[in-house]
Amino acid sequence: MTTADRTHADHDLFAAPPPIDERTRTRLHARLAAEADRAGILDVAYRTLDTPVGSLLLAATGEGLVRVAYAREDHQKVLEQLAAGVSPRVLRAPARLDAAAREIEEYFTGRRHLFDLPLDLRLARGFRRTVLSRLTGIGYGTTASYAAVAEAAGSPRAVRAVGTACATNPLPIVVPCHRVVRSDGTIGQYVGGVEVKRTLLSLETTP
CATH class of the missing domain: 3.30.160 (Double Stranded RNA Binding Domain)
Structure with a gap:
């Protein structure tokens, strides 16, 4: 192999590979x-x-x-x-x-009102996990107050903790924290934003 051939071979060895489509x-x-x-x-x-x-x-x-x-x-x-x-x-x-x-x-698209998926709730612990387990009981097209969820979770005074559990819900939409509203009927905050929460509630209540 000539010097020129070796130089060409070395160049090929270190050349960038052809792009992948x-x-x-x-x-x-x-x-x-x-x-x-x-x-x-x-x-x-x-x-x-x-x-x-x-x-x-x-x-x-x-x-x-x-x-x-x-x-x-x-x-x-x-x-x-x-x-x-x-x-x-x-x-x-x-x-x-x-x-x-x-x-x-x-x-x-309005064709599913209840999710049927295996869930891994490891990202929610303690009382927050208890709250999430209660949220799936809030039916499609209905709402519950933070106070009502607190009572269902066994801690009637833990309204603020329920709000925190909803705000940190790792599985929004599937675990429907958007169905939890304030006692005065206003929709409250949401991890996806207030407008998204309003959209989800509207989706569920529009014929």
């Missing part, structure tokens, strides 16, 4: 996610979903849906929190979220 990149990523899931090393799978109230981040562990986050919560920050609080093995793997995405889409 988006379709190939998507296929390779899907294969990686599937292999990780089969190997049992995919602890938190996530995807995003476009909805009438903006982009939602959906995340699930092997136990069930663990997080639903609005764009205003900063999806990247939420993923970092999941990596720190659940497991660093977080990967975009839409297939695990297919059922959740389908049910949420059905909810927004």
Whole structure:
């Protein structure tokens, strides 16, 4: 091999690889996610979903849906929190979220009034978790006051704590904290914003 040939070979060795088209990149990523899931090393799978109230981040562990986050919560920050609080093995793997995405889409089109998904409530502890377990009992198209939820949770005076539990609900929409309103009938605050809360309540009460 001549000096020129060796120089050319060295250049080829360190040259940047050819770009991968988006379709190939998507296929390779899907294969990686599937292999990780089969190997049992995919602890938190996530995807995003476009909805009438903006982009939602959906995340699930092997136990069930663990997080639903609005764009205003900063999806990247939420993923970092999941990596720190659940497991660093977080990967975009839409297939695990297919059922959740389908049910949420059905909810927004008025075809679903009750979610039927396995939930992982590990991000809510103590009284907050007790509150969330009561929220699923508030029926579609109805509301309950913070005071009523506090009483149902066994602590009638813990109205403010109920508000905190709703504000930190890791699974909004699916666990319907938007159905909790103030005793005077005003809708109160919401993790997705007051307008989003109003939209959800309107969706559920419009024929």
